[in-house]
Amino acid sequence: MKLYNLYTYAFLKTPTESLKLPVGIANPLLLITAGDLSALVEPEVCLDTLQNDDECLIQAVLCHDRVICELFQQTTILPLRFGTSFLEAENLLTHLLFNAQEYQEKIEELEGKGEYLLKCIPRKLEEPVLCSESRGRQYFLAKKQHYEAQQDFYILQGSEWQNFVHVVTQNYPSTIIVPSPGAESRIYLLVNFQEEPLLIEQVLHWQKACPRWELQLGQVSPPYHFT
Structure with a gap:
């Protein structure tokens, strides 16, 4: 039945x-x-x-x-x-x-608000292009230098994330953050429709402050995460 x-x-x-x-x-x-x-x-x-x-x-x-x-x-x-x-x-x-x-x-x-999804994608440090003639000690030295640079990169990337989260939650207290270490993290923002231009400007400012991250702001949607 x-x-x-x-x-x-x-x-x-x-x-x-x-x-x-x-x-x-x-x-x-x-x-x-x-x-x-x-x-x-x-x-x-x-x-x-x-x-x-x-x-x-x-x-x-x-x-x-x-x-x-x-x-x-x-x-x-x-x-x-x-x-x-x-x-x-x-x-x-x-x-x-x-x-x-x-x-x-x-x-x-x-009332008068919508949900905006901000995707936060961690960038990766590009692998160095090693000369095909690199051999032995020279090759391993280059790999070691890249490994050290990579560790420094990730430390700075983590610091950028912590500062970024602090700034975002200061500006938008109701923010919902869904972190995903090593992968795309998501931030849900509840914003007044009239403040959308300001949000776009802020995202551009945040992007400059977080060069080791790619920030992608989506279109306004119903407040699924705020009900």
């Missing part, structure tokens, strides 16, 4: 003006309202079917993200994780009413 749910994309303040609701995974979307809070839902979504078909699952994940992004362009939302659902409307309404104050406060915190 297939079990159908109210697949839920996001929570938001009950809109005072009509929103343009996107198409969901398989059905039109609708708002279920409990006072000042509403939930964007898609009825009759069978999660079991999605989980048993890899292709359908991938398409559903992409659709989930698209719906949230389209709604985010229109209003402030609390985006929900893929797979969030309620068995029936009564369960959803009870959840909204029970958590009303927490969700309303969170939505107010996110």
